[in-house]
Structures are given as structure tokens and as C-alpha cells.
Amino acid sequence: MRAVDELIGLLGAAHVLTGADTGPYVTDWRGRYSGRPLAVVRPGSVHELADVVKWCAARGVPMIPQGGNTGLCGGATPDETGRALLVVLTRLNAIRAVDTGNDTMVVEAGCTLQAVQQAAHDADRLFPLSLAAEGSCTIGGNLATNAGGTQVLRYGTARELVLGLEVVTPQGEIWNGLRGLRKDNTGYDLRNLYIGSEGTLGFITAATLKLFPRPVAQCTALLALPSIEAAVAMLARARKGFSAALTAYELIAANCLQAVVECFPEQRLPFDDAARAAPWFALLELSDSESEAHARERFEAVIGDALEAGLVSDAAIAASATQSRALWRLRESIPLAEKAYGKNVKHDISVPASRMAEFVATTNAALQAAHPGVEHVIFGHLGDGNLHYNVACGTAYTEEALLARQSEIHALVHDRVHAFGGSISAEHGIGQLKRDYLPRYKDAVELDLMRRIKAALDPQGIMNPGKVLPG
Amino acid sequence: MRAVDELIGLLGAAHVLTGADTGPYVTDWRGRYSGRPLAVVRPGSVHELADVVKWCAARGVPMIPQGGNTGLCGGATPDETGRALLVVLTRLNAIRAVDTGNDTMVVEAGCTLQAVQQAAHDADRLFPLSLAAEGSCTIGGNLATNAGGTQVLRYGTARELVLGLEVVTPQGEIWNGLRGLRKDNTGYDLRNLYIGSEGTLGFITAATLKLFPRPVAQCTALLALPSIEAAVAMLARARKGFSAALTAYELIAANCLQAVVECFPEQRLPFDDAARAAPWFALLELSDSESEAHARERFEAVIGDALEAGLVSDAAIAASATQSRALWRLRESIPLAEKAYGKNVKHDISVPASRMAEFVATTNAALQAAHPGVEHVIFGHLGDGNLHYNVACGTAYTEEALLARQSEIHALVHDRVHAFGGSISAEHGIGQLKRDYLPRYKDAVELDLMRRIKAALDPQGIMNPGKVLPG
Numbered sequence: 057m058r059a060v061d062e063l064i065g066l067l068g069a070a071h072v073l074t075g076a077d078t079g080p081y082v083t084d085w086r087g088r089y090s091g092r093p094l095a096v097v098r099p100g101s102v103h104e105l106a107d108v109v110k111w112c113a114a115r116g117v118p119m120i121p122q123g124g125n126t127g128l129c130g131g132a133t134p135d136e137t138g139r140a141l142l143v144v145l146t147r148l149n150a151i152r153a154v155d156t157g158n159d160t161m162v163v164e165a166g167c168t169l170q171a172v173q174q175a176a177h178d179a180d181r182l183f184p185l186s187l188a189a190e191g192s193c194t195i196g197g198n199l200a201t202n203a204g205g206t207q208v209l210r211y212g213t214a215r216e217l218v219l220g221l222e223v224v225t226p227q228g229e230i231w232n233g234l235r236g237l238r239k240d241n242t243g244y245d246l247r248n249l250y251i252g253s254e255g256t257l258g259f260i261t262a263a264t265l266k267l268f269p270r271p272v273a274q275c276t277a278l279l280a281l282p283s284i285e286a287a288v289a290m291l292a293r294a295r296k297g298f299s300a301a302l303t304a305y306e307l308i309a310a311n312c313l314q315a316v317v318e319c320f321p322e323q324r325l326p327f328d329d330a331a332r333a334a335p336w337f338a339l340l341e342l343s344d345s346e347s348e349a350h351a352r353e354r355f356e357a358v359i360g361d362a363l364e365a366g367l368v369s370d371a372a373i374a375a376s377a378t379q380s381r382a383l384w385r386l387r388e389s390i391p392l393a394e395k396a397y398g399k400n401v402k403h404d405i406s407v408p409a410s411r412m413a414e415f416v417a418t419t420n421a422a423l424q425a426a427h428p429g430v431e432h433v434i435f436g437h438l439g440d441g442n443l444h445y446n447v448a449c450g451t452a453y454t455e456e457a458l459l460a461r462q463s464e465i466h467a468l469v470h471d472r473v474h475a476f477g478g479s480i481s482a483e484h485g486i487g488q489l490k491r492d493y494l495p496r497y498k499d500a501v502e503l504d505l506m507r508r509i510k511a512a513l514d515p516q517g518i519m520n521p522g523k524v525l526p527g
Numbered sequence: 528m529r530a531v532d533e534l535i536g537l538l539g540a541a542h543v544l545t546g547a548d549t550g551p552y553v554t555d556w557r558g559r560y561s562g563r564p565l566a567v568v569r570p571g572s573v574h575e576l577a578d579v580v581k582w583c584a585a586r587g588v589p590m591i592p593q594g595g596n597t598g599l600c601g602g603a604t605p606d607e608t609g610r611a612l613l614v615v616l617t618r619l620n621a622i623r624a625v626d627t628g629n630d631t632m633v634v635e636a637g638c639t640l641q642a643v644q645q646a647a648h649d650a651d652r653l654f655p656l657s658l659a660a661e662g663s664c665t666i667g668g669n670l671a672t673n674a675g676g677t678q679v680l681r682y683g684t685a686r687e688l689v690l691g692l693e694v695v696t697p698q699g700e701i702w703n704g705l706r707g708l709r710k711d712n713t714g715y716d717l718r719n720l721y722i723g724s725e726g727t728l729g730f731i732t733a734a735t736l737k738l739f740p741r742p743v744a745q746c747t748a749l750l751a752l753p754s755i756e757a758a759v760a761m762l763a764r765a766r767k768g769f770s771a772a773l774t775a776y777e778l779i780a781a782n783c784l785q786a787v788v789e790c791f792p793e794q795r796l797p798f799d800d801a802a803r804a805a806p807w808f809a810l811l812e813l814s815d816s817e818s819e820a821h822a823r824e825r826f827e828a829v830i831g832d833a834l835e836a837g838l839v840s841d842a843a844i845a846a847s848a849t850q851s852r853a854l855w856r857l858r859e860s861i862p863l864a865e866k867a868y869g870k871n872v873k874h875d876i877s878v879p880a881s882r883m884a885e886f887v888a889t890t891n892a893a894l895q896a897a898h899p900g901v902e903h904v905i906f907g908h909l910g911d912g913n914l915h916y917n918v919a920c921g922t923a924y925t926e927e928a929l930l931a932r933q934s935e936i937h938a939l940v941h942d943r944v945h946a947f948g949g950s951i952s953a954e955h956g957i958g959q960l961k962r963d964y965l966p967r968y969k970d971a972v973e974l975d976l977m978r979r980i981k982a983a984l985d986p987q988g989i990m991n992p993g994k995v996l997p998g
Contacts, residue, residue: 155879155881156881157763157879157882158879158881158882158912159766159880202716204710204712208709208710213710215716216687225972225976229975230972231970231972231973231976232970232972235948235950236879237877237878237879237912237948237949237950237953238679238877238911238912238913239675239679239684239877239908239911239912239913239950239953239954240950240952240953241672241673241675241723241952241953241954241955241956241957242951242952242957242961242965242969243957243965243969243973243974243995244720244723244724244728244976244977244980245686245716245719245720245722245723245724246973246977248716248719248720249715249716249719251716252712252714252715252716253715257715269766269767271770288628292628295630295740296740296816297816298816299740299771299772299816300681300770300772300816301770301771301816345769345770345771345772354817406709406710406711407708408626408628408629408631408707408708409628409629409630410626410627410629411628411629440710441629441708441709441710442709477706477707477708478708479706479708479710479711479712479713481711481712481713482708482711482712483710485712486712490713494713494714497713498713498714499703499704501696501700501701501702501703502702502704502714503714504700505696505702505715505717505984506714506715506717508983508984509715509720509980509983509984510715511983512979512980512982512983513976513979513980524714524715
């Protein structure tokens with residue numbers, strides 16, 4: 057208990073948690089990982105954090121950064137040894153500055169994504185990062201994992217929304233890199249090295265974020281599509297027709313929509329029976345900088361052409377903000393509907409858009425050959441080449457039998473992703489969940505470069521050990 | 528000569544140059560730096576390059592990567608010792624693949640930027656990076672220095688145009704990271720670490736680049752502005768009104784335009800005398816994805832409002848592609864006109880847009896106080912917060928006297944840039960020119976992190992030594 061007393065000396069008793077008080081922090085959001093930390097600490101300032109880090113560095117105590125604990129790969133969950141300190145950054149939650157003249161804001165890592173969005177909105181600006189967990193995830197966690205979400209097509213991943221960082225190194229030094237500059241070529245790009253490193257190189261404590269003008273009007277439609285080839289071709293048309301005004305293009309397989317309306321009877325499909333029989337759907341969103349009328353005219357022209365060309369078999373265009381929200385709700389309810397139908401084997405993959413249709417067709421076939429009767433649960437951010445390609449029991453397996461084959465199914469899907477030049481983790485990161493896949497799919501030279509950087513910046517190996525880098 | 532014979536054994540005599548044959552490679556474009564290499568080698572493939580690198584690594588021979596030799600900071604020029612091998616990548620000039628379905632292309636480092644633009648154009652796509660040296664600079668050099676140019680406002684710097692890289696490490700290993708994925712969260716961001724590292728961490732040998740739809744219509748205007756505050760306010764209006772269709776916003780001080788028309792009498796200002804008396808001008812460009820008519824209507828509406836509000840005192844809107852080119856030519860002729868008027872002291876700086884007007888006013892005043900009568904030569908990419916803030920003789924000094932005060936003037940300007948939260952190298956990089964400024968302006972923790980990364984990836988210190996990192 058000597059260690060805990062020392063930590064209390066640094067942070068005060070209220071912010072050093074042990075035993076049962078650590079409960080909310082030690083299990084990951086999906087309930088897949090659970091561990092036991094030395095303690096949970098909640099520093100109240102960057103300097104308090106730096107003091108804690110120096111304390112750890114002097115004693116070789118491992119540290120695990122945690123934000124809102126909504127990660128999907130176990131990246132913020134401790135192991136069972138009881139050796140590591142779980143460092144929760146939610147008290148670093150100040151919006152330090154909003155500079156509308158520079159279209160930037162400086163926020164601390166512990167701000168929820170929603171608080172960041174709101175602060176931008178209050179300044180008549182848009183901070184476009186948006187994802188399901190936004191009410192509880194923190195911007196620090198979003199940056200540590202280079203979060204994606206629904207607006208990547210237009211605004212990029214978290215990485216592309218950041219101009220500067222403040223970081224506490226594993227030695228407890230504070231790097232102030234909170235620059236608000238669009239252009240700065242004065243040395244190595246440390247910012248992007250920390251973004252996406254999942255807390256293995258240091259603590260991101262604050263960031264200078266880019267702000268954008270808020271769209272003047274938005275249009276949303278749900279498209280019924282005869283094939284995935286048509287979905288990909290429609291994406292190309294939307295990209296060409298809308299250019300940067302195309303802000304979302306989400307693919308949804310018919311069985312996913314079906315599951316949503318069965319699971320949530322208050323939700324309805326905006327289609328007649330013929331259109332409902334389509335195998336694929338896409339949620340299309342345009343964000344216009346001019347006017348409602350301009351947005352609608354442009355939107356309807358592109359969709360009208362696609363209908364005429366037979367690329368799209370039917371289109372439900374939202375006539376109001378309420379209808380638009382209802383369409384988005386269909387999309388956002390898929391993970392919940394999935395859950396209601398039992399566990400499935402999940403993949404967060406990306407492949408080049410030009411190979412997407414072939415990837416899905418041949419991988420579906422390979423899965424059916426190996427596991428006849430499994431159900432394909434496919435949806436995701438087609439505009440970014442990113443699908444949540446999940447595999448459910450179908451008529452093939454009980455839940456237990458499916459999960460017993462999880463590794464086998466992962467290997468089949470990931471091997472194919474790799475063969476198609478894709479990524480086995482498009483937006484969720486590596487954490488501990490996918491760490492041991494890296495040697496199979498990552499170029500050996502690249503993995504060696506990663507290890508060398510890790511050793512250079514964290515020679516003691518105390519920053520979130522066991523995450524990202526395979527042992 | 529043993530070494531040269533061995534190199535000839537690897538590459539053939541035609542591609543190992545010594546003595547006078549090294550002439551075109553050993554002096555930088557501005558003629559500021561000159562050196563003497565062990566030899567100049569021109570490998571013809573990535574594997575030949577890897578062999579050369581292994582040869583160097585085994586013998587501790589330093590290597591200097593060079594593309595089109597158009598860099599502005601001496602980053603590709605050898606020192607006088609005759610120890611280093613100058614490795615010219617211009618023979619690696621294949622366009623390896625164009626994938627219109629994925630909006631990507633894979634190009635080798637030695638392709639000129641113009642060849643890359645052309646290959647994109649031939650596929651009915653846009654590769655937006657554009658800068659004065661595009662006919663001779665190479666894409667490898669553009670990536671090594673994270674080049675900027677005139678389209679950064681919309682498309683970002685070189686960094687933001689890249690999805691994947693192929694790199695030869697200082698040990699001669701080949702990292703194949705040529706992924707064409709919009710989303711890939713499987714480890715550290717090595718891509719952005721190599722981009723902008725100016726050849727100090729390895730050789731970029733190929734890249735997967737993003738392609739964009741070509742604009743359907745473009746509008747260009749030269750605006751006369753009553754003040755720099757008005758120029759900044761007009762930028763905010765253009766950003767709001769045009770959103771992502773705003774592709775350029777270049778600031779030009781009146782004396783720069785004056786110099787151009789004096790120096791090139793065939794060029795004319797499209798203004799009457801009253802408008803010509805304005806102190807500032809801005810070149811504004813909109814790129815539209817819809818139609819010529821839509822572009823023009825939108826363009827004229829925003830400019831009309833700004834005229835009415837008194838932000839803009841006059842506006843010359845190009846009525847044709849020829850007129851548009853003539854306006855761009857005025858902007859592009861500034862460096863040549865500058866040159867014709869003698870040497871000046873150059874700065875490539877950025878500050879946050881919100882502080883730009885105050886920075887210019889107070890720095891001009893400080894310069895006049897310290898060096899009464901010097902002339903301010905100010906132009907650049909205001910849309911990115913990046914100015915070429917140059918200082919000419921004016922009535923104060925002869926050229927010789929001005930250059931004798933160069934360090935003093937640099938220190939004055941850079942100290943102020945630093946105080947305004949800006950960068951002393953917005954787009955040109957560090958090379959050897961600004962290397963020794965870094966300890967004064969760079970956070971000590973950041974510089975230490977850079978040194979640790981350099982030591983981890985190039986422990987022998989043989990990759991472009993003496994560049995970027997201060998000794």
C-alpha cells in the first residue's frame with residue numbers, strides 16, 4: 057500500500073481508486089477483457105499527470121491511459137497482474153480555447169467528443185468527427201485510436217482533424233506541440249506518430265483541432281441497389297457529382313435492415329415491397345454550403361440519373377430533418393439489432409473500393425464453402441472502403457458452435473482481406489484484440505520499424521505494454 | 528577509386544558519375560550550397576537502390592537522396608568532405624498503376640510532379656499538388672519535403688495526398704507500405720514519419736497517391752483590398768461561401784504586383800488607377816463540381832457582397848481561361864520580378880490566420896525601427912496562413928549591406944513568428960539552411976524526440992547527415 061499512499065500524496069485520496077472502486081474502469085465496453093490494476097488514478101491537470109508519470113518511470117510501473125473506456129479492442133484494459141497503473145484522463149476536460157478567426161480549438165484529452173462537437177457548434181462551426189459512442193468517448197481516446205466514424209469520406213479520420221498536440225512522454229516530460237498551423241515543415245511529424253499509437257508511446261493530453269463551416273443544408277436518402285457492384289458504381293457517381301459535398305455513403309445489406317425493423321418495430325423501411333426485396337441499400341448524405349434548394353436540386357439530379365441508368369432500383373429521399381434522422385437511425389440501429397440476434401464474429405476491414413465487390417462475393421463464397429449456412433452481416437462505411445463484415449450463426453451453428461470457430465473464421469476473412477491489399481483493422485485499432493495477428497499480415501520491415509520507434513520513445517516498455525506490438 | 532569500381536559493379540558505369548560529370552547535382556537550385564560527393568549514383572530500380580544502400584551501410588558511407596534538385600533549403604546538397612554518396616532517384620520514374628475505381632495511383636519517386644499530374648489527367652482525374660518547379664521537381668522530393676504549393680487550402684500539403692509508401696531503410700531493407708486504403712489502423716503511422724523527414728530516415732522510392740475528380744469549372748479573380756485585415760476577413764467569407772470549392776487564396780502586396788508589371792511590361796494589371804492604389808491584392812480561385820454557370824453565379828455573389836460591404840475595393844473577374852491564366856501569371860511572376868530587383872532576405876513563415884494582420888503590422892514596424900527604409904516584399908498562401916515575408920534593400924541598404932544584416936533580420940522576423948505561435952518554415956523544410964535555428968524555436972522535448980527517432984531508424988547516422996537535425 058506504500059505505492060497507493062504515495063499516489064494519494066500526489067493526487068489526493070479522492071482521485072486514487074482501489075478495490076471495488078476501480079470497477080467501472082477495469083472491464084472494456086464489450087465485456088471481452090477484464091483486469092486488475094495497481095490502482096486507478098485520475099489526475100486533474102497535465103502537471104499532475106506528469107508527476108504521476110515520473111513516479112511510474114522511477115519505479116518501472118506500467119501505465120495504461122484510459123479515456124471514456126469505449127474502445128473496441130481492449131486497448132485501455134489492464135492485465136491481471138495488478139502491476140499497472142490505470143490512468144484515467146476524464147478530469148482533463150477543459151475547452152482551452154476556441155479561435156474562430158483561425159478555425160481551430162484547443163481541447164483537453166478528457167473532453168467527451170460530444171462536448172467538443174457542442175463547443176464547435178456554439179461557435180457556429182463544425183467539428184465533424186462523429187461516431188456512435190460520442191456521448192461517452194473522449195477526444196483523447198479518439199486521437200489515440202485515430203477514430204473513424206460516419207464523416208470520414210469528407211473530413212478524414214481523427215488524424216486529419218488535428219493540427220497540434222500536447223503529449224506527456226513516458227518519462228514525464230511535457231511536449232507542447234499545440235500549434236494551430238495549416239503548414240509547418242520544421243521537422244519530423246510527431247503528431248501523426250502519437251495519433252493512432254493507442255497510448256503505447258505516451259499520453260495525448262490536449263489537441264489543437266480543425267473547425268469547419270457548418271453546412272447550410274443537408275440531404276439524406278436511402279437507396280435500394282440491385283448489387284454491390286451497383287453500390288460501388290453509385291459511390292463513384294456521387295463522388296463525381298457532389299465532390300466534397302458528399303459527406304456519407306453507408307452500405308447496408310438487406311438482412312441488416314430487416315433485423316432492425318424486426319427488432320425495433322417502431323422503425324419502418326421507407327419502401328414498397330418491390331424495393332424492399334433489394335439485396336443492398338446505401339445511405340447517402342450531401343452537405344451543401346449554399347442553400348436548401350440548391351442541395352435538393354443537386355441531390356435529386358444525381359439520384360434521378362442513377363435511377364434512370366438502373367444503378368439504383370428505388371430511392372427514399374428524406375423530405376425533412378425528422379425523416380433524415382429516421383434514415384440515420386436505421387443505420388445506427390444495426391449494431392443493437394445484431395446484438396439482439398446473438399453474438400457474431402466481427403471484422404472491421406477495409407479494401408480498395410475497386411476490389412470491394414469482388415472481395416465480398418468471393419469471401420462470401422469461401423465462407424459458405426467452409427461453413428455452409430452461416431449468415432453474412434455486412435454494413436459499413438463503403439465510401440471509405442471500410443466494412444463491418446460480420447458472420448452470424450445463420451442455419452449453420454449454435455452461438456456456442458460459431459464462437460468455437462471464431463479463430464478459424466477470422467483467419468479465413470483476414471487472409472482474404474490481406475490478399476486483396478486490405479487492412480484487418482480499418483478504424484478500431486489493434487489494442488490486445490488484434491495484436492497477435494500483426495506478424496501474419498504486417499510487412500516484417502514495418503513491424504521492425506514500429507518496434508524500433510517504441511524502444512526509442514519508451515525504452516522501459518512501461519507505456520501500455522501488451523498493446524499494439526506483438527510480444 | 529576502389530569504392531567507385533564497386534559501385535560500377537552494382538549499377539554499371541553509365542550510372543556512376545564522378546568529377547565534372549557530377550556538376551548538375553552538387554549545387555542547389557538557388558546556388559547557395561555546393562559540395563563534393565564521393566560519386567553520384569543513379570540506381571535504375573528499387574532493388575539496385577537497396578544494393579547501393581547495403582553497400583553504404585556496410586562501409587559507413589553517408590548517403591544523400593536527390594530528386595529534381597529544386598529544393599530551397601540545401602537538403603539534397605553534399606558537404607565538402609567527398610565522403611558522401613549522392614543518390615539520384617530520377618531513373619525510378621515509372622507510373623506503376625492507376626486505379627480509377629479506387630481513385631489512386633502508384634508512382635515511383637523519380638517521376639516529375641508534372642508527369643504525375645499528367646498521368647492523373649489522362650485518367651480523367653486530378654492530382655492537385657501544384658508548384659512552380661513542377662516541370663523538374665520529383666514526387667519523391669515533394670514527399671520528402673512535404674511540399675505545399677497553391678492548392679493546399681483545399682487539398683492539403685503533399686502529406687495529405689498520400690495513402691501509402693515504399694521506403695528503403697538506411698540498412699537497405701525495402702518496406703512495402705504501398706497501401707491504397709482510406710482507413711487503416713494497424714499500427715504506427717510510419718508514412719507520415721517519412722513524409723517531411725527530408726531523406727534523413729530513409730529513401731522514399733514509391734507512393735500510392737490520392738486522385739480527385741477534376742473540377743467542372745473554375746473561376747478566378749484578382750481582388751483589390753484596402754487592408755490586410757480586409758484580406759483576412761475576405762478569406763473567412765470565401766471559406767464560408769465556397770466551402771471546399773475554395774481552392775486558392777493568394778495574398779499579394781501592391782509593391783509585388785508593381786514589380787511584376789515593371790519587370791514584365793507585357794503583363795498588365797486589370798484595374799483602373801484608383802484600384803491600383805490599393806495596398807493589398809488577393810488572387811481568389813473557386814473550383815466547381817457542377818457547371819460553369821453555377822460556378823460563376825456563386826463566385827459573383829460572394830464577391831458582390833464583399834464589394835458592397837467595402838471589404839473589397841475592386842474585383843477583376845477573369846472572363847475566360849486565358850484571362851484566368853494571365854491573373855495566375857501575375858502571381859507566379861513575383862519570384863522572378865523579385866530576383867530582377869536584386870537579392871533580398873527571404874522568410875517562409877506561417878502564423879494562425881487570426882493573428883496574421885497583427886503579425887504583419889507589428890513586424891513591419893519592428894523592421895522599420897531596426898532597419899529604417901527597408902522594403903517589405905510580402906506575398907503568399909494566405910489561405911494556409913503561409914507568407915513569403917521577404918525584406919529588400921528599399922532606401923536603406925545596398926544589396927551588400929542588406930546581406931550583411933541577413934542573420935539579424937532573420938532573427939528579428941523569426942523571433943516574432945515564434946512569439947505569434949507560428950512556424951519558421953511553413954513549406955520549404957529545414958535542410959541545412961534552417962537547421963541551426965531549430966534549438967531556438969523548437970520545443971526542447973520535441974527536438975529530443977526527433978533525435979531519438981533518428982537514432983532508432985538510422986543508428987549509423989548515414990542518412991543525409993547534417994540535414995534537419997542540429998548537431
